[in-house]
Amino acid sequence: MTRPAQQSVTIVDVAKAAGVSKSTAGRALTGAGEVSARTREKVARVAAELGYRPNGVARSMITGNTETVGVVIPDMSNRFFSAALQSIARTIRQHGYELLVSSTEGEPTLERRSVEVLATKRVDGLIVAPVGGADTHHLRQLAESGTALVLLDRPAPKITGASFVSVNNIEASRLAVNHLIGLGHRHIGIISEARYDAASAGDAVPAPTVDRPSTLRLAGYVRAMADAGLTVRPEHVAHSAYSSTASYAATRRLLQTTPRVTAIYCTDNVLSVGAFAALQDSGRRCPQEVSLIGFDDHEWAPLVRPRLTVVAQPTEDIGVTAAEDLLAAIADPTREPATRLLPARLITRDSTASPDHPG
Amino acid sequence: MTRPAQQSVTIVDVAKAAGVSKSTAGRALTGAGEVSARTREKVARVAAELGYRPNGVARSMITGNTETVGVVIPDMSNRFFSAALQSIARTIRQHGYELLVSSTEGEPTLERRSVEVLATKRVDGLIVAPVGGADTHHLRQLAESGTALVLLDRPAPKITGASFVSVNNIEASRLAVNHLIGLGHRHIGIISEARYDAASAGDAVPAPTVDRPSTLRLAGYVRAMADAGLTVRPEHVAHSAYSSTASYAATRRLLQTTPRVTAIYCTDNVLSVGAFAALQDSGRRCPQEVSLIGFDDHEWAPLVRPRLTVVAQPTEDIGVTAAEDLLAAIADPTREPATRLLPARLITRDSTASPDHPG
DNA sequence: CACTCTTCCGGGAACGTTCCCGGAATGAAG
DNA sequence: CTTCATTCCGGGAACGTTCCCGGAAGAGTG
Numbered sequence: 001m002t003r004p005a006q007q008s009v010t011i012v013d014v015a016k017a018a019g020v021s022k023s024t025a026g027r028a029l030t031g032a033g034e035v036s037a038r039t040r041e042k043v044a045r046v047a048a049e050l051g052y053r054p055n056g057v058a059r060s061m062i063t064g065n066t067e068t069v070g071v072v073i074p075d076m077s078n079r080f081f082s083a084a085l086q087s088i089a090r091t092i093r094q095h096g097y098e099l100l101v102s103s104t105e106g107e108p109t110l111e112r113r114s115v116e117v118l119a120t121k122r123v124d125g126l127i128v129a130p131v132g133g134a135d136t137h138h139l140r141q142l143a144e145s146g147t148a149l150v151l152l153d154r155p156a157p158k159i160t161g162a163s164f165v166s167v168n169n170i171e172a173s174r175l176a177v178n179h180l181i182g183l184g185h186r187h188i189g190i191i192s193e194a195r196y197d198a199a200s201a202g203d204a205v206p207a208p209t210v211d212r213p214s215t216l217r218l219a220g221y222v223r224a225m226a227d228a229g230l231t232v233r234p235e236h237v238a239h240s241a242y243s244s245t246a247s248y249a250a251t252r253r254l255l256q257t258t259p260r261v262t263a264i265y266c267t268d269n270v271l272s273v274g275a276f277a278a279l280q281d282s283g284r285r286c287p288q289e290v291s292l293i294g295f296d297d298h299e300w301a302p303l304v305r306p307r308l309t310v311v312a313q314p315t316e317d318i319g320v321t322a323a324e325d326l327l328a329a330i331a332d333p334t335r336e337p338a339t340r341l342l343p344a345r346l347i348t349r350d351s352t353a354s355p356d357h358p359g
Numbered sequence: 360m361t362r363p364a365q366q367s368v369t370i371v372d373v374a375k376a377a378g379v380s381k382s383t384a385g386r387a388l389t390g391a392g393e394v395s396a397r398t399r400e401k402v403a404r405v406a407a408e409l410g411y412r413p414n415g416v417a418r419s420m421i422t423g424n425t426e427t428v429g430v431v432i433p434d435m436s437n438r439f440f441s442a443a444l445q446s447i448a449r450t451i452r453q454h455g456y457e458l459l460v461s462s463t464e465g466e467p468t469l470e471r472r473s474v475e476v477l478a479t480k481r482v483d484g485l486i487v488a489p490v491g492g493a494d495t496h497h498l499r500q501l502a503e504s505g506t507a508l509v510l511l512d513r514p515a516p517k518i519t520g521a522s523f524v525s526v527n528n529i530e531a532s533r534l535a536v537n538h539l540i541g542l543g544h545r546h547i548g549i550i551s552e553a554r555y556d557a558a559s560a561g562d563a564v565p566a567p568t569v570d571r572p573s574t575l576r577l578a579g580y581v582r583a584m585a586d587a588g589l590t591v592r593p594e595h596v597a598h599s600a601y602s603s604t605a606s607y608a609a610t611r612r613l614l615q616t617t618p619r620v621t622a623i624y625c626t627d628n629v630l631s632v633g634a635f636a637a638l639q640d641s642g643r644r645c646p647q648e649v650s651l652i653g654f655d656d657h658e659w660a661p662l663v664r665p666r667l668t669v670v671a672q673p674t675e676d677i678g679v680t681a682a683e684d685l686l687a688a689i690a691d692p693t694r695e696p697a698t699r700l701l702p703a704r705l706i707t708r709d710s711t712a713s714p715d716h717p718g
Numbered sequence: 719c720a721c722t723c724t725t726c727c728g729g730g731a732a733c734g735t736t737c738c739c740g741g742a743a744t745g746a747a748g
Numbered sequence: 749c750t751t752c753a754t755t756c757c758g759g760g761a762a763c764g765t766t767c768c769c770g771g772a773a774g775a776g777t778g
Contacts, residue, residue, distance in 0.1 A: 008504070010764055021728045026766065033767095034726055051500070056479040057419045058764035061733050066416065068459070068480070076448065082441040089435065089462045098476060100427070100459050103448045117457060120415040121427070141410065145367070244658070273658050280662070299603070299632050300659030303639075369734055380758045385736065392737090393756055417734035420763050 009050045018046040029054070060122065069326060070118035070126040071101045072111060073152070079269055080296060080315055081129065084152065087319030088127065095327055097124070106242075108133035115142060125326045129153045132212045148329035150322045154212055163329065163337040165322040167313040169213050172344035173220025173267070176293050176311040179346055180263045181228050184354045185291065188225070189236045189254050189261040191247055191275050193268060194218045196237040217267040217295075236261060240271055247274030255282045255290070262290060262355040269296035276308060287353035297347055306350035314342050368409045377405040388413070419481065428685060429459045429477035431470060431487045432511070438628055439655060439674055440488065443511065446678030447486065454686055456483070465601075467492035474501060484685045488512045491571045507688035509681050513571055522688065522696040524681040526672040528572050531703035532579025535624050535652050535670040538705055540587050543713045544622040544650065547584070548595045548613050550606055550634050551626045553577040555596040576626040576654075595620060599630055606633030614641045614649070621649060621714040628655035635667060646712035656706055665709035673701050 015025035020039060027033035028043035029052075035043075046052075060066045069092050073081045089099050100123055102114035108131055115138045118126060125148035130139065136156040143149045143161030151164045180188050193214035211219075218237065225232045235258050240250035247266070251274060254261065266275040272294035284290045286306055294301065297312040321340050329335050374384035379398060386392035387402035388411075394402075419425045428451055432440045448458050459482055461473035467490050474497045477485060484507035487498065495515040502508045502520030510523045539547050552573035570578075577596065584591045594617050599609035606625070610633060613620065625634040631653035643649045645665055653660065656671040680699050688694050 012764080022765085023729075023767090024727055027727085030766080034724095036726065039726085051504070053475075053504075054479055055481060055764050057416055057425065057481050058733090059766075060416045061420050061735095061764075062766045064733080066480075075445065076435075077442045077445040082444075083436045086434070086436040086462060089460070090464070093461070098459060098461065098480065100457060101448070102452070102457060103445060105449070116412075120413055121425075121457065122414060122416050145410070145412075273662065277662060298659070300657070300662060303632065303635060303659060304662050305664055371734080381735085382737090382759075383757055386757085389736080393754095395756065398756085414734050417763090418736075420734075420765095421736045423763080 008055075009052050010055070011052070014043060014047045014050060014052050017050060018043045065124045066122050067096055068098045068100050068121070068123050069323075070121075070123035071099060072104060072114045072118065072126065072128040072130075073101070074104050074106045074129060074131055076101065076103050079298065080153075080313065083315040084319035084322070087316045088323045091320050091323035092327065097327070104131060106131050108135065112138045115139065119145075119147065124148065125150070125330045127152050127322050127326055128156075130156045146333065148326055148333070150326045150329070152318070152322050161337055163322075163325045164339045165318055165325060166213070166341060167318065167344050168341040169216035169344075170220035170223065171341075172295075172311050172313070173217045173265070174224045175344055175346045176265050176295075177221050177224035178228075179309075179311075179348070180265065180291060180293065180352065181224070181230070183263075183291065183352060184356065185263040186230060186355075187233075187236065187258075187261045187263070188221075188230075189238060189258065189264045190218065190221050191238050191240050191250055191254070191264060191266040191268075191271050192218045192221075193240060193242050193271070195239050196232075196234055214267060221265060221267075233258075240274075242268070242270065244270050244274035244277075247271035248278045249274075251275045251278035252282060255279070255284060263352070264290060264292050266292065266294050269294070269298065272296070272298070272308070272310070276304060287351050291352040291355070293352050301347075302349065309349045309352040310347050311344050312347055313344055317342055367414075368411050369414070370411070373402065373406045373409060373411050376409060377402045424483045425481050426455055427457045427459050427480070427482050428682075428689075429461065429473075429480070429482035429485045431461050431463060431473045431477065431485065431489075433463050433465045433488060433490055435460065435462050438657065439512075439672065442674040443678035443681070446675045447682045450679050450682035451686065456686070463490060465490050467494065471497045474498065478504075478506065483507065484509070484689045486511050486681050486685055487515075489515045505692065507685055507692070509685045509688070511677070511681050520696060522681075522684045522698065524677055524684060524699045525572070525701070526677065526703050527700040528575035528703075529579035529582065530700075531654075531670050531672070532576045532624070532626070533583045534703055534705045535654075536580050536583035537587075538668075538670075538707070539622045539624065539650060539652065539711065540583070540589070542622075542650065542711060543715065545589060545714075546592075546595065546617075546620045546622070547580075547589075548597060548617065548620040548623045549577065549580050549626060550597050550599050550609055550613070550623060550630050551577045551580075552599060552601050552630070554598050555591075555593055573626060580624060580626075592617075599633075601627070601629065603629050603633035603636075606630035607637045608633075610634045610637035611641060614638070614643060622711070623649060623651050625651065625653050628653070628657065631655070631657070631667070631669070635663060646710050650711040650714070652711050660706075661708065668708045668711040669706050670703050671706055672703055676701055 011025050012022045015022040025043050028035045028040045076082050076085060100118055104110040104114055111131055119142055127150045129152040139156050139159050143159055149162040151162050153166050155164050222232050238250040238254040240247045266272045279286050279292055286292055294308050294310040297310050301308040301310055370384050371381045374381040384402050387394045387399045435441050435444060459477055463469040463473055470490055478501055486509045488511040498515050498518050502518055508521040510521050512525050514523050581591050597609040597613040599606045625631045638645050638651055645651055653667050653669040656669050660667040660669055
């Protein structure tokens with residue numbers, strides 16, 4: 001069974017069948033312009049009979065916009081990004097836009113390609129969560145070409161024309177660390193994707209708009225510790241690659257090599273999985289011996305024992321804010337780009353307690 | 360600071376600057392056709408200098424295809440769909456396609472709108488996970504219009520021109536139930552989004568291509584019970600709306616009203632969250648008193664205690680298969696639509712055990 | 719009846735690209 | 749020197765829609 005010839009019916013077919021010109025048919029169908037009620041409904045009827053569907057490509061050709069927004073993210077199976085994507089989709093749909101999404105799997109090469117391709121597809125605006133690469137030429141070029149651009153989660157250096165939406169990572173870390181300090185912890189470990197450079201860590205904390213989330217979260221930890229008069233020991237920051245298995249190994253290592261650590265702050269949602277499992281397997285009781293605080297709220301956080309305390313990003317808000325900012329930039333190209341740092345919130349459960357807690 | 364005039368540079372600008380005709384410039388840039396090496400590189404250099412970016416809309420206008428596939432799903436923050444989406448994206452990207460995705464939030468109205476909009480945007484093919492609505496007119500019309508169409512996860516009745524990719528839900532349930540029966544369970548409850556119609560449940564199991572996953576999973580449960588000579592009691596099937604809180608309530612109710620149930624089969628990933636929490640809060644020990652088997656593997660399944668036994672869909676495979684089938688249908692419109700039912704697999708952990716298990 | 723104003727409609731350009739086709743220039747072969 | 753094939757290039761149509769503009773028909777006013 002073969003499909004019928006897909007000779008699609010155009011507006012001139014409709015016009016011909018309705019006995020009018022294509023201009024009149026166009027006016028009748030779009031609703032704009034002056035058409036008599038009679039011909040309008042006649043054209044509408046004929047169009048329905050023929051199964052006419054307007055060609056959006058041709059429309060975009062002449063109107064100059066595609067009613068489409070591009071989104072470029074590293075991984076859409078990641079909980080944070082998929083949730084953000086969902087709220088972006090909902091927001092822009094309410095304004096009549098569609099979503100062209102591209103996943104870069106963390107590859108700078110793929111990111112360049114994606115941005116390039118979406119730009120040639122003439123999206124009206126672009127939301128990008130750039131992978132931490134030094135080369136941001138493609139983004140700068142895009143912004144300069146006049147395409148509306150919003151950076152999500154991760155800033156990119158030297159991009160002037162773009163807004164930036166993210167959680168306030170410094171404050172998020174402060175929230176987590178102060179919570180632990182308030183419980184009486186002094187030796188607080190951290191699982192981080194960023195590397196700790198002891199030399200430059202003291203006061204030379206990088207400006208918050210040019211660094212990756214992991215770096216900022218580590219910096220926030222360092223600051224909060226310093227503000228409380230606690231010294232940050234290099235052996236307390238455990239570096240981990242971006243996977244739960246790497247995080248598992250890093251956490252096990254931290255627990256073994258630095259047994260005086262009574263609390264661990266895990267700075268990412270995928271790392272939290274490995275960290276929790278590692279603490280479970282270590283034989284150290286949580287929270288009596290070691291407290292754990294994770295990053296981002298998970299559906300499983302209240303399911304595990306002990307229930308996991310976390311510092312959570314306002315994921316929905318981040319998506320909505322990014323989408324709204326982009327829509328505003330599309331509507332008004334002269335609009336000044338904005339930087340929106342949204343507050344994190346602490347969700348206290350059972351995995352954090354005082355270090356001398358009896359049980 | 361206002362953006363520069365976004366007068367984008369076209370191919371005639373490039374041609375003019377290079378001193379050639381737009382035809383020659385076009386040949387030089389696309390690589391097709393005969394151009395001397397000299398002019399080819401001259402055009403390329405001028406294009407790079409001017410920052411020329413081809414207009415994909417205009418290209419689609421004349422080539423007739425957009426190198427874009429649409430995906431319509433109920434919810435992209437749902438783990439199953441986001442994982443499928445990720446593998447779809449990867450597969451089609453390797454063939455030079457982009458992804459236009461639309462989330463319907465389970466609303467039939469939004470689904471109609473999405474399919475309609477993506478069709479006017481002239482996607483080359485469409486992957487749809489239809490919400491269980493009786494009205495599939497928009498899909499049938501699409502398939503008849505010649506657009507390549509693949510149905511994902513949920514079939515739609517009377518759609519002839521579309522392939523269908525899904526897990527084999529009947530077999531998945533059989534896997535789960537047989538596992539429990541093999542452990543010695545006789546009174547097995549089920550948490551299902553589908554309603555149990557005792558009258559028609561006996562042998563009149565609906566054909567596997569016209570029903571929703573929840574219905575099929577319930578049917579598989581019924582069959583497996585019958586095959587083992589066990590009677591299915593209406594009070595053993597607990598209906599739940601599609602949310603973890605509803606599932607929590609349904610599970611609590613099931614445990615209270617039907618205490619002789621020694622095992623529970625939960626037929627969906629979001630329902631599994633509520634079911635696990637409910638069993639935890641019920642005071643009944645798992646697996647000693649009550650076994651639980653969930654649907655789909657979660658990152659938290661090995662994290663909770665007891666570790667959750669599940670029957671898992673091959674989510675990646677489902678996405679890849681759907682994408683590959685769609686690409687094949689795009690490449691060859693005369694291709695026969697196929698039905699691919701992929702096998703589920705059982706992942707045995709600690710939440711299932713013999714009912715008389717000592718502990 | 720002449721004139722103006724309103725309402726409605728058709729013709730044609732335009733968007734930026736690809737594709738077809740004919741022609742000019744160049745080289746080789748007679 | 750002529751002929752022919754080959755290589756390269758330019759002109760123009762086409763895709764399907766929207767938009768601008770001018771004209772025809774009808775209604776109202778003097």
